[in-house]
Amino acid sequence: MLCISRLFIYPIKSLGGIELNTALLTDRGLQHDRRWMLIDENNRFLSQREHAQLALFKIDLLSNALKVTYTADGTSVQIPFIPLNRALINVTIWDDICAGQLVSKAVDNWFTEKLSSPTRLVYMPDETHRATDPRYTAPGNLASFADGYPALLIGQASLDALNMRLAEPLPMNRFRPNIVFEGGEPYSEDLMNRISINGLEMYGVKLCARCVMTTIDQQTIQKGKEPLKTLAGYRRKGAKIMFGQNLILGGTGTINIGDELNVVSKHTDERFMIEAM
Known part of the structure; x- marks a missing residue:
């Protein structure tokens, strides 16, 4: 079983995040997020x-x-x-x-x-009303001041698998997700197309391309080469390094820590596939 293990919002874009037990989904993301x-x-x-x-x-x-x-x-x-x-x-x-x-x-x-x-x-x-990227989403979907989509989903197993490859493990805050789930295989979020949490539907629309922000220690602001150096060796898609899945939301309501995440359908498009290395 997959279930929600952590929820985060980042009210002011690029500033520190807040961890929640319950989050309200709005027309453009989690309440107060960005x-x-x-x-x-x-x-x-x-x-x-x-x-x-x-x-x-x-x-x-x-x-x-x-x-x-x-x-x-x-x-x-x-x-x-x-x-x-x-x-x-x-x-x-x-x-x-x-x-x-x-x-x-x-x-x-x-x-x-x-x-x-x-x-x-x-x-x-x-x-x-700021629209999401029309190349990957249908008209009518909105985003806040987030980079482009209402929410970001990451599996805890994905971070655990990455940390197994690193000399020093990194915390989840390097990746700024909104929804973290536990259970399943590493990177299983890549293929999640339609999911349901507490009766609310969400849709994976684009793998998340990672940037230099992931190399900044959120407590000391020191910069390093990781995790991009390691991720580039096995999570590259074309010229981009992928970690996490961008979501659009199918309605408004509340999700909570411990809620089950149900995968209703999976992607079959090649752009969601990353070859194992």
Whole structure:
């Protein structure tokens, strides 16, 4: 039997994650997941890819706000779930441009001070509809400020298999999944097409190509060569290194730690196949 073992959200894109026991699925991902994003002077998103320092911001979920703590100095700021500022601006995330709601000048100033660079925080209101990649998904599917899809699924067995190949094992936070399941064979998530959790359907649409963010220690922000060096030896698909499966969601509702994950159908397309090495 496969069952959900861990659930995560990352409220502010590229900042620290929060582990949950229960998660609410919305029209664009897990509730609060990547609904906020830091942007630069050109209104382009900030990422750990270029700013490893972002990993030092840890987030706690309060009853009506986020609490963001900068671990380098212990200071914190609270961000209400619904910004009082109603101003919207166009923001850029990869090749997409969509509307983001400015949060507050006070919050902008706090992040600007910590990062030593002009920075603003935006929120994605419900009225902003950012479509998922039409090459892999049908019209009508939405994403938050995540890289491109509502959720990421990884099997614990996959990480265990990777760690068997590494001199020093890595934690799951290197890969920033939303849903982790236990049971089954390593990389079984690759072939999951249609799955069901607590009566809610989800669909695997694209293997997740991994980047340099996986090489950043989320506590110290030190960079290394792993896990990309090892994964490149046996998880390569063309020019990309794959680990995890991107999901779209078939409805709204609640999922919990311990819920059974049922595989309704599997992929047969070649693009989901990775030859064993």
